[in-house]
Structures are given as C-alpha cells and as structure tokens.
Amino acid sequence: MSRLRAQGLTLAYEDRTVVSDLDLAVPDGRVTVIVGPNACGKSTTLRALGRLLRPRSGSVLLDGTELAKIPTKRIARSIGLLPQSPVAPEAITVADLVSRGRQPHQRWWQQWSEEDERAVRDAMARTDVTALADRSVDELSGGQRQRVWIAMALAQETDLLLLDEPTTFLDIAHQVEVLDLVRRLNHEQGRTVVIVLHDLNQAARYADHLVAMKAGRVVAEGPPADVVTAELVREVFGLESIVVPDPVTGSPLVVPGAPYGPRRAAAEDEDSEDTEDPIRT
Ligand SMILES: Nc1ncnc2c1ncn2[C@@H]1O[C@H](COP(=O)(O)OP(=O)(O)OP(=O)(O)O)[C@@H](O)[C@H]1O
Ligand SMILES: [Mg+2]
Numbered sequence: 001m002s003r004l005r006a007q008g009l010t011l012a013y014e015d016r017t018v019v020s021d022l023d024l025a026v027p028d029g030r031v032t033v034i035v036g037p038n039a040c041g042k043s044t045t046l047r048a049l050g051r052l053l054r055p056r057s058g059s060v061l062l063d064g065t066e067l068a069k070i071p072t073k074r075i076a077r078s079i080g081l082l083p084q085s086p087v088a089p090e091a092i093t094v095a096d097l098v099s100r101g102r103q104p105h106q107r108w109w110q111q112w113s114e115e116d117e118r119a120v121r122d123a124m125a126r127t128d129v130t131a132l133a134d135r136s137v138d139e140l141s142g143g144q145r146q147r148v149w150i151a152m153a154l155a156q157e158t159d160l161l162l163l164d165e166p167t168t169f170l171d172i173a174h175q176v177e178v179l180d181l182v183r184r185l186n187h188e189q190g191r192t193v194v195i196v197l198h199d200l201n202q203a204a205r206y207a208d209h210l211v212a213m214k215a216g217r218v219v220a221e222g223p224p225a226d227v228v229t230a231e232l233v234r235e236v237f238g239l240e241s242i243v244v245p246d247p248v249t250g251s252p253l254v255v256p257g258a259p260y261g262p263r264r265a266a267a268e269d270e271d272s273e274d275t276e277d278p279i280r281t
Contacts, residue, residue, distance in 0.1 A: 008058030036213035050081030076104035080158040101155030123154035142169030228252035
C-alpha cells in the first residue's frame with residue numbers, strides 16, 4: 001500500500017526538464033532511500049512529493065487525491081519535508097525554530113497547547129538539541145544546525161517524513177544516531193520515511209526500499225540486496241567497485257576500486273595487463 005505516489009511525474013525548471021515521466025509508489029510504514037549521482041533530480045523529486053514544486057505534468061497523489069487539490073495545512077499535517085538546504089529566519093532561537101514544526105497543528109482559537117509543548121520537547125530530546133534551546137540558530141555548527149532542522153521536522157509529527165540528506169555536516173556518530181532515530185520512528189510508530197542519502201552503504205543498511213535514480217529517471221528499485229550490485233554502481237555512478245556483504249548487517253557494502261596512488265600510477269604508466277588488482281579504475 002502507498003498513501004503517497006507519483007504518477008508520470010515530469011518536473012522542470014523553466015525550459016529544462018529534470019525529471020521525466022517518473023512513477024514512484026512510496027511503501028507505507030517503510031523506509032525508502034533514494035540514491036543517485038549529483039544533479040540527477042533527487043531533491044527535485046522529493047520537493048514535488050512534499051508539494052514544494054508543482055509538476056510540469058503527471059501528478060503526486062496523497063491518499064488518492066492530487067496534492068494540488070488538498071489544502072496546504074492538511075498536507076502539512078500528513079507530510080513533513082526537510083529540504084536539502086533549509087534557511088532559518090534571522091536570529092531565531094533553536095526552541096522557536098523547532099516550535100514552527102507545530103504550525104500546521106495550531107488552531108486560531110488555541111495558539112499553543114500542551115500537546116505542542118510535548119511534541120517540541122520530545123523532538124528536541126530525540127535529536128539531542130535540548131541543551132541548545134536558547135541559542136541562536138545562526139551561531140550553531142553545521143551539525144548542530146542540521147539536528148535542529150531534523151527536530152523541527154519531527155515536531156511536526158507527520159505520518160510521512162521526507163528528509164533530503166539529513167546526515168550532511170554530521171560526524172559519523174551523529175550520522176548513525178540520526179539514521180537510527182529515523183529507523184526507530186519507523187519501527188515504533190509506523191512512520192513512512194523517504195530519505196535522500198549520498199552514502200550508498202548507509203542507504204543499503206537503512207533502506208527497506210532502495211530507489212536508484214539517474215538523469216531524472218528511476219533506474220532500479222527494490223530491497224537493497226537486490227538493487228546494490230557492482231553493475232548498478234557502474235551504471236549509475238560510473239564507478240568500478242566490488243560489492244561484499246557488510247560484516248555487521250550482511251547488507252551490500254560497496255568498496256570502490258583502487259584509489260589513485262603510486263601503485264596505480266605505475267600500472268597505468270606501463271599500461272600493464274597486471275591482474276593482481278581485481279579492480280583498477
Ligand atoms: N531552483 C532551481 N532552478 C533551476 N535549476 C535547478 C533548481 N534546482 C535544481 N536545479 C537543477 O535541476 C537538476 C537536478 O537538481 P537536484 O537538486 O534535484 O539534484 P540532486 O539529485 O538532488 O543533486 P545533489 O546530489 O547534488 O543534491 C540540476 O541540474 C540542478 O542544477
Ligand atoms: Mg539534492
């Protein structure tokens with residue numbers, strides 16, 4: 001089942017088509033991860049799924065109704081979207097920014113409820129930003145700021161959560177923490193999540209459903225174990241690699257070909273047929 005789906009979706013900026021005739025059914029209650037090279041249309045697709053971008057043709061459907069026909073506030077109560085490079089209002093504090101996630105839930109007769117308070121507190125605790133509550137967002141480190149944005153998206157408490165590269169700027173421990181948090185929300189609360197990730201190995205670890213895009217089209221989709229192969233990495237990223245089982249999870253682990261260095265340089269100079277290196281790029 002898919003509450004959110006794209007049908008024949010074509011997306012363009014002025015006269016440049018970026019995504020062509022894309023069909024995508026986001027599986028309910030699952031974590032879907034979108035991967036693909038820079039500029040292939042991942043963010044553009046995600047923005048259209050969250051109605052930040054109007055389709056040139058085709059449509060995005062939520063519960064069978066075109067997004068364009070659903071009131072904005074109702075969409076915001078169902079779909080939370082964290083864009084790739086969000087911009088905070090100047091001099092806003094962390095607590096105020098996270099609180100903005102509650103706007104879709106507020107009524108004119110009740111501006112702020114205990115439920116709002118709880119959601120904000122909970123979102124800040126889960127993303128480890130409680131201690132930053134009174135700081136100005138402008139003066140945070142890249143990673144701290146990223147966690148504050150994630151807190152805002154969580155505070156919205158939507159069934160569908162769309163996250164565009166939520167691990168950018170995060171150190172490795174915080175990357176794992178954020179992705180674990182997303183998985184936990186999915187597991188404990190049945191939330192449907194779509195994440196754009198650059199790290200193929202993290203994608204393979206965290207995705208139930210992996211979508212590989214290239215030049216505005218879906219090239220492959222399915223369980224990571226079926227999708228992530230050396231052929232796919234070559235086709236989508238133009239990179240030679242070997243794919244081995246991740247020693248911890250068993251999911252596919254992409255190991256790129258030999259890096260440039262003295263050995264490879266010598267081999268290239270000789271243009272030798274040396275087969276010792278199984279993968280020389
Ligand atoms: N606001 C915009 N106006 C015009 N062109 C845009 C705009 N946003 C993106 N594009 C173009 O659309 C194409 C797809 O961009 P998009 O941001 O969807 O790529 P992406 O797959 O998310 O890439 P990345 O991995 O670098 O984030 C690119 O060629 C980009 O230059
Ligand atoms: Mg992007």
